[in-house]
Amino acid sequence: MTTDDSPLVVAPQRRRKRSDALAARIRDLISLHQLAPGDRLPQAWLAEQEMKASKGTMREAMKALETQGLIKSRTGPGGGAFVTALSGEQAMDLLSNLFLFNQPSIADVFTLRKLLEPTLVGSLAGRLERHHVDALQAAIGLYDSEPTTAEDVFQRRIAELDFHSLLASFAQNQLLGFVCVFLHRLLRDLAKGRADAAAPEPQMHERMLNFQVRLVRLLMAGDSEAATTLTYDHLQDVERYMLAHADMRRSG
Amino acid sequence: MTTDDSPLVVAPQRRRKRSDALAARIRDLISLHQLAPGDRLPQAWLAEQEMKASKGTMREAMKALETQGLIKSRTGPGGGAFVTALSGEQAMDLLSNLFLFNQPSIADVFTLRKLLEPTLVGSLAGRLERHHVDALQAAIGLYDSEPTTAEDVFQRRIAELDFHSLLASFAQNQLLGFVCVFLHRLLRDLAKGRADAAAPEPQMHERMLNFQVRLVRLLMAGDSEAATTLTYDHLQDVERYMLAHADMRRSG
């Protein structure tokens, strides 16, 4: 290793900003001291002596940590900066920026859904508590008529995704649940981007409803295998529907 | 130490900070004007007149956007704030905070891996370019001897994950690739947390190597099905190994 750090050759990374260094330092201190969510950050760390940074720079560092969901600050007596656990919600907000300019295709999303959700749903069989079932029942879109306006169609598609997200949130495997909920979110975003065109298939809503009711029944009965299969078939159906819809839109 | 269950009232969401409102406003402006990565943010937006915020507050807002990976600022003539696309790397950094306090179990991660990676690898069969193969060959850990020290074992486990991440990065389905790479990252973090204990199974390294060589051969031959199966079996093997290792550690 030579002492040659000529910036012309290897200067992709601009020198780290002080505020970033500060944020990293504080993060390290948190993990070093094993602070848990709810714990307060010693104001000594924030006393800008720590790394000779001025008030404003420290403020930026705190803002960065707050944006990362690591801390939250409260005013008032006993206030200050507190460690928090990044919420799934917030994590998805951050993650969604990844696909802001490079949206995945519907097919890509469904590839993942078909691989993950059947297993997820199967794992729920026989494990639903009363409140789970109640929540699912409440989420089932019990409209008695076919949707009429395009807005109607859109609303029900969203409701359908909400139902799946609710299911996913019950998963024991939180990682699995998180990924699935995020996939649903991607689909919602994709749907919003093209909130138009009425339903090409009048019976679709009926089939959705049918699926939800049957699935809950199977889960309560503890029939894991049937629930898995039903979910897979349903996803296949929905994917076909969405792709056809996308095609329609492209050609129309 | 009491467990904190205070927020029964669902936290009356403190009023949004001005800096956050500013950041949101700018994000909206970006999407409204359809700015693409590389585009420069009109300094008019940043002129603190826009929402009568002072310099410091605006600075915080910019820091938030930068942390979210939406912008980057450059000094010098022609400098300023520029729209950027959040990189996968950065996205994983942000996402990893989600599991900082609530780490998933090895079994949970492998549940996802076994569902996703066989399919991913199968999709690569017959699609590898020359440079892909070269990269894979280079990544194959061609050590001729079994690892000796614990550090050795750790290094090779990391190398194995790197190999899988490299594979995943070649996937057509970027979403699938991203999730898999993130799973590997989780495992690396888990491994770092317990970088100890020498290899309980001397032949493990050999089997890993064997897998990598055979897999590349199958992929080049375009045998999707065999590659899929091989990957699944391999994952099963590695999972068993890691779980046994975790058990050892718990009992030791």
Added chain:
DNA sequence: TTCGCCAATTAATCATGATTAATTCCATCT
């Protein structure tokens, strides 16, 4: 031409107070 130095440009940081807003806690008041 090619290299290195200088000037111009623009963000980053420093410095320093002052003012405003949110929140808690306690002491009255009803």
Added chain:
DNA sequence: AGATGGAATTAATCATGATTAATTGGCGAA
């Protein structure tokens, strides 16, 4: 008791300059 009205506390924001650092582009020297 329960409501209410302050203090007291602490973050958030405002204001204002000044100084430092990174970067670009051009100009003259090798």
